[in-house]
Amino acid sequence: MRIARSSIVLAHCLTLALAATACNSDGRTLRPAGPDQTASVYTTTTSSTVVETTVLGAAIAEDPALDVPELAFVLNLPWEEGGAIDPRYTCDGADIQPGFSWLGAPANAVEMALVVVDIDADNFVHWVIAGLDPTNPFVGENDVPISAIEGTNGFAVEPAAPPTTVVGASVELTESGLGWRGPCPPAGTMHRYRFTLYALAEHIELPTGSSAADLQAAIDATSLTVAQRTGVYPGT
DSSP states (O other), X not given: OHHHHHHHHHHHHHHHHHHXXXXXXXXXXXXXXXXXXXXXXXXXXXXXXXXXXXXXXXXXXXXXXXXXXXXXXXXXXXXXXXXEOOGGGSTTTTOOOOOEEEEOOOTXXXXXXXEEEEGGGTSEEEEEEEEEOTTSOEEOTTOOOTTOEEOBOTTBOOTTSOOOBOTTOSSBOBXXXXXXXXXXXXXXXXXXXXXXXXXXXXXXXOOXXXXXXXXXXXXXXXXXXXXXXXXXXXXX
16 A cells, blocks of 8 residues: 555656646757757847847947037027128117027026127127026017116216217217117228127126126126127128
């Protein structure tokens, strides 16, 4: 009786072993090894998906061309760089304030400012405006945003001072010198005008009507970066 039970247990174990072997089989029959073959025909491989992901990840990390570049800080005006300024923006036309816009302001800029000077008249000031919202990058023609601060331009004089002629400008100074005053060089001369847009790290705490010099000093003290464009008048 003991021998019979041992035989039954042994037979049961052999059955389980055969079942386990059958489960591990992939259903394929291997070719017999050739006389000169020393390795198995079946070889395990690493998942191609893992390898490709690793390689692609390394390529992205090591290839600087795949990095996202920062957007350049650019000032846009109604003319090309160094181009002729339309007469309607000048004293020979309607003296309209030109519209302008920008791209790529630094993320930490809290305010923008624009300064316009005549390079060929000892940086004579034509416009100083600050308090511009960096998230609203467009100022239209003859449009002064509510938040803006405008300084006096080079055409302003003290009330008691008599009218004077500025070297490099063909118009007399007046008591009203706030906001934009367009190019107005002496007849027969061509002047260059530089537009400088500033991205500021702090708000300018000066009121409208402040002098151009005071505003310029405050702007310089907190400037993060600048974008510049020039124009000439009259054009060739």
